[in-house]
Amino acid sequence: MELLYGEKLHLEKPAQYWEELETNYRKSGKGWFIASCIIAAAIMGGLVVLLIKLPDVFTKDAHWFDVVKNSAIITVIRD
Numbered sequence: 001m002e003l004l005y006g007e008k009l010h011l012e013k014p015a016q017y018w019e020e021l022e023t024n025y026r027k028s029g030k031g032w033f034i035a036s037c038i039i040a041a042a043i044m045g046g047l048v049v050l051l052i053k054l055p056d057v058f059t060k061d062a063h064w065f066d067v068v069k070n071s072a073i074i075t076v077i078r079d
Contacts, residue, residue, distance in 0.1 A: 046078070050073075050077075051077075054073070054074070
């Protein structure tokens with residue numbers, strides 16, 4: 001009887017450990033998922049704002065350096 005109880009304890013502890021580990025990983029995974037979604041939304045929002053505001057730079061008042069710089073930005077974004 002003692003041997004069976006000892007075996008039960010040996011099997012119960014790892015199962016409890018793995019369940020706790022699973023719970024911790026699930027919580028951590030949800031946090032990383034939410035953070036990744038927020039960062040992705042911020043990057044996409046920034047790109048949308050950049051693409052909406054960028055055509056205003058190409059006016060007759062713009063200097064050639066600004067035009068070249070912004071052309072390089074557009075090239076990098078599209079590739």
